[in-house]
Amino acid sequence: QSALTQPRSVSGSPGQSVTISCTGTSSDVGGYNYVSWYQQYPGKVPKVMIYDVSKRPSGVPDRFSGSKSGNTASLTISGLQAEDEADYYCNSYAGNYVWVFGGGTKLTVL
Amino acid sequence: QLQLQESGPGLAKPSETLSLTCTVSGDSISTSYSYLGWIRQPPGKGLEWVGFIYYSGGTYYNPSLKSRVTISVDTSKNQFSLNLSSMTAADTGVYYCSRMVTGNNWFDPWGQGILVTVSS
Numbered sequence: 001q002s003a004l005t006q007p008r009s010v011s012g013s014p015g016q017s018v019t020i021s022c023t024g025t026s027s028d029v030g031g032y033n034y035v036s037w038y039q040q041y042p043g044k045v046p047k048v049m050i051y052d053v054s055k056r057p058s059g060v061p062d063r064f065s066g067s068k069s070g071n072t073a074s075l076t077i078s079g080l081q082a083e084d085e086a087d088y089y090c091n092s093y094a095g096n097y098v099w100v101f102g103g104g105t106k107l108t109v110l
Numbered sequence: 111q112l113q114l115q116e117s118g119p120g121l122a123k124p125s126e127t128l129s130l131t132c133t134v135s136g137d138s139i140s141t142s143y144s145y146l147g148w149i150r151q152p153p154g155k156g157l158e159w160v161g162f163i164y165y166s167g168g169t170y171y172n173p174s175l176k177s178r179v180t181i182s183v184d185t186s187k188n189q190f191s192l193n194l195s196s197m198t199a200a201d202t203g204v205y206y207c208s209r210m211v212t213g214n215n216w217f218d219p220w221g222q223g224i225l226v227t228v229s230s
Contacts, residue, residue, distance in 0.1 A: 001173050003156065034215040038157070045206065045223060046157065051216040089157050093215060097162065097170035101149075104156040 132207030
């Protein structure tokens with residue numbers, strides 16, 4: 001099972017919007033609506049920001065949104081804030097009780 | 111509120127078997143209707159799903175690690191464990207235990223993680 005493909009880094013200025021992509025195959029991202037996104041600060045535990053492609057857990061700002069088209073899922077952060085600078089990982093169900101993560105994207109707020 | 115705490119050795123020798131334990135508090139494993147599992151992260155790298163055990167005993171492993179991984183549960187102690195055999199330096203990293211509630215499709219909560227270094 002190969003890791004999902006994410007850009008290694010993205011950047012944006014405060015107030016702007018950024019989108020992080022997560023590309024898989026029809027066997028994982030494209031085959032199920034079970035994509036989640038995690039935010040991880042250096043040395044800290046990952047935190048779920050989006051689940052089931054586009055749902056937000058309670059407490060997550062509505063600046064975070066998710067979507068999917070074909071084999072690619074996306075996380076969009078609008079109204080970028082300094083506190084959004086972190087690593088972001090996507091995760092998808094891949095069938096047969098197997099789960100796969102993306103390689104991670106470092107978001108820099110300029 | 112459910113909390114998870116990893117424990118085990120921070121250092122392992124090549125070819126040895128790593129044994130880690132995750133202690134669950136705030137809920138009983140035996141009635142949790144959850145998948146309990148492990149996720150690891152090599153230094154400076156991304157997350158990798160290692161595997162799950164269902165609260166009632168079924169196990170599911172990352173195909174790339176399947177031949178070396180065993181996850182078990184001890185409901186009497188409210189703990190679950192990871193055994194990873196034939197360790198190499200590539201297995202060095204932070205190991206997190208986590209939960210996925212049946213019907214939910216995300217990992218939450220996570221333990222604080224335990225750093226395991228494989229070195230002779």
